[in-house]
Amino acid sequence: RGEDIIDLGMGNPDVPTPKPIIDKLVEAVSNPRNHKYSASKGIYKLRLAITNWYKRRYNIDLDPDTEAIATIGAKEGIAHMALSTIGSGDLVLVPTPAYPIHPYSVIIAGGDLLTVPLREGSDFFQDLISAVKQTWPKPKMLILSFPHNPTTTV
Incomplete structure (x- = not known):
C-alpha cells in the first residue's frame, strides 16, 4: 500500500549510520595497531572506567583485573x-x-x-x-x- 514501515527487529535501525561514524571506523581499520584481536577480557582502561563508574554510582568496589570484563554486547x-x-x-x-x-x-x-x-x-x-x-x-x-x-x- 506504499506505507513506510519501521523495522523494530533486533539491531535493525531505520536510518543509515552517520557519515562521521563511518569515517572514524575507516580510520580505525586503517591503523595497523588495530590489526589484531583485543584483550579477551577487554582493554584495561575500559575495565577501569567501568569499575570507577560502579564506585561512583553504587559505592561498590570492584577490581578491574578480576571483577570486570568487556563483551561485544x-x-x-x-x-x-x-x-x-x-x-x-x-x-x-x-x-x-x-x-x-x-x-x-x-x-x-x-x-x-x-x-x-x-x-x-x-x-x-x-x-x-x-x-x-x-x-x-x-x-x-x-x-x-x-x-x-x-x-x-x-
Whole structure:
C-alpha cells in the first residue's frame, strides 16, 4: 500500500549510520595497531572506567583485573554468564516475554528454564515470589533487564 514501515527487529535501525561514524571506523581499520584481536577480557582502561563508574554510582568496589570484563554486547555477556554459572538441573527464572538471549542462554547452558509471565495489570514481583515458593529445587538465578526488554516495563 506504499506505507513506510519501521523495522523494530533486533539491531535493525531505520536510518543509515552517520557519515562521521563511518569515517572514524575507516580510520580505525586503517591503523595497523588495530590489526589484531583485543584483550579477551577487554582493554584495561575500559575495565577501569567501568569499575570507577560502579564506585561512583553504587559505592561498590570492584577490581578491574578480576571483577570486570568487556563483551561485544549484552547477548554475548549474558550467554557467557549462563555458560559459566549454570549447569544441568540448575533452575533459572526468566520473565516472559523476554529478550531472546535470556531464555536461550539457559537452554544452551543446559539449565532448566521457568518463565514468569510479565502481564499488564499483574504484580510481577508477587508472581515471582509465588514462583520461587512453589519451585523445587530453588532457582539458582533470575535474569532480569531494566527496563525490561522488550516491554520497557520498569
